[in-house]
Amino acid sequence: MQKIDVANPHVQVINIKKVGTQDRYRVILSDGTHYIQGMLATQLNNLITENHLVENAIVCLKEFITNVVQDKTVLILLKCEIVSIHGSKIGNPTEVYKADIAAAGAAKPVGGMYNAPPPAPAAGGGSNYSNPYNQPSKTSSGGGSGPTGRSGLSSNIIPIGQLNPYQNKWVIQGRITNKGDMRTWNNAKGEGCLFSIDILDSSGMDIRGTFFKEDANKWHSVLEVDKIYTFSGGRLKVANPQWNKCKCQHEITFDRSTDIQLQKDDDSIPQNMFDFSPIGQLESTEPEAIIDIIGVVASISPVSSITAKKTGNELKKCELTVMDDSEAQVNVTLWGKKAETAENEYAGCPVVAFKGLKVSDFGGRSCGTLMSSAILKNPRIPETEKISAWFQNRGANATVKNLSTGGGGAGRITTFEERKTVSAIRNEQLGYNEKPDWLSFKATVSFIKKDKEGGPWYPACPNAEEPCKNMCKVISTSDDHWQCEKCNKQYDKCCRRYIFSATLSDNTSTCWASIFNDQALGMLQGHTADELNEWMQNGDYDKFEKLFDDALFTEWIVKAKVKSELVSEEQRVKTTAYAMTPIDYAKESKELLKAIKNLQ
């Protein structure tokens, strides 16, 4: 099955017809003596929709393939040029037969319009045409035979770029650069399982192929990433660029007829095609971008579980800290099986290349793996040596800029190393961006402002359900009831929730922070605001004071949100304590000792 590199033949398009449900155009091409069916490749559709290519026009076929469909030969036009418009059909062509096509050898001089100069000045027309229908014995790379050829598999290997839906019998040879996990689906139509692979061949083009149901079960355990196979059998369709980031515009659906043979590894097919970004550059990369990086895996977080909001499924995840010679490091999140095996897989600080990571602004900047991402440990590419040498020479303790700091997003637990000091709020000018900044620090409560009229709390709606969730403010009504702003109901009791300011200090600085109910409960040994209100009502002022005194000079790990807000015409940076955790002294001591060691 060849792409013929013959001197570009001129033909007349004597018929154009739209076929099928998608925009596909069938054309009938004539050389004045014979006509043959052709299909326009989708990339040429605009010639018809923009009315360049009209019936009876003369075109110059720059690039085309012949294909046999149901015993008839069809030309697939990949590239053509409109030469001129013609009024009518030239000559009286009859249908050409397959026999003419299969015959290799001498060009049949075809009369008719080839010798007649086209009505308008044509580009390089003239005599020296060989019959495009005639297959010259010259074959392109891969050594395949003619369009009807079915000789041995190996001689039929074509570059991935030549795959198209009109060609059923093809063979490609490539390396599996990525094998996705098996996924199952269950919907109204039924259920099944599937997985996808990415195949890269020596031309540098890659394509995605998917296996379903029985085929998925058959091939999932057999195929291995990084090995070279020949693939044949399967349907081709146009790829969806939203999900499919491979270079090829088609993708393969493998089926029962699929045959895959393991080949010996050779270096003609690279392990993968990468386009690495330096990690330092990720700071200015927009979230949602897909990038490749390569670096040393400096540390691996323990596996944690997250419940997906949409499906309710439990997802395992783990984070790798990856650093490269741009002196920056970033967190890369792994999911599922990859997360579970990460601790062993990436031990020992190996150089790992990541392809197709999605950049997010979680925690500043971090990268997440997708089902389509490929991870290659110690890849056989020159960058590996470079990164490895950099890592050895710098000493493993030199500091790099961590792009994944600050515990962005509320749920993230920050590590000891990621903690900052209170002075960082002012020094780093936190809170001035559009989104609030998050940081963690260890601090002592030095003052609590509890002397508010009525107490350091606000009355909240007792409705624990949506939408109030106990948090909405209620206003007291004249008859001693409480009216909720959100759910509009009246209650005879309210649920008091703490709200006050306190100063948090460490050895660098002090800052004011807003403390809300959850954190306050921790500080005040679990006594609720309602309880305290009762004490006040009963005159137990001493008890009240003592509780707050006991909370003074307690030490906490504070996770805070910092945001600059407009307060009575002035921009003020406000800090809110989002979480306050007591210090685990044994653990903290260990971390401090480690930090002391690293000082050397």
Add this chain to the structure above:
Amino acid sequence: MVKEPRYANLIVSVVGKCVSNDGTNVMLETGDGTQVRIQHEGALEPGQQTAFVEIVGCVTEDFVQCFVCRPMGDEFDLETYNEMITLQNTKYQNIMMQDDYIVA
């Protein structure tokens, strides 16, 4: 560590796990694995003390003469403690405050 000659006749504080107690003497296992004999003469009731104690006393040739005993609870990370006082007594001695007694 306490056994080291440089602490002879000095007042030290030792934290350790009670291994045995016969009413007069108690054997403490310290963070570096050695066992130290503490002569407490009744300050430590065998049944009543916690698993970990801190003894402040004077170092003699064979044992430590206990002055004060402080219970440290039943859970104590001796390893981390040991690391810390090792650093304190060796590398970072110059930044440590001079106290009435030495933590060993």
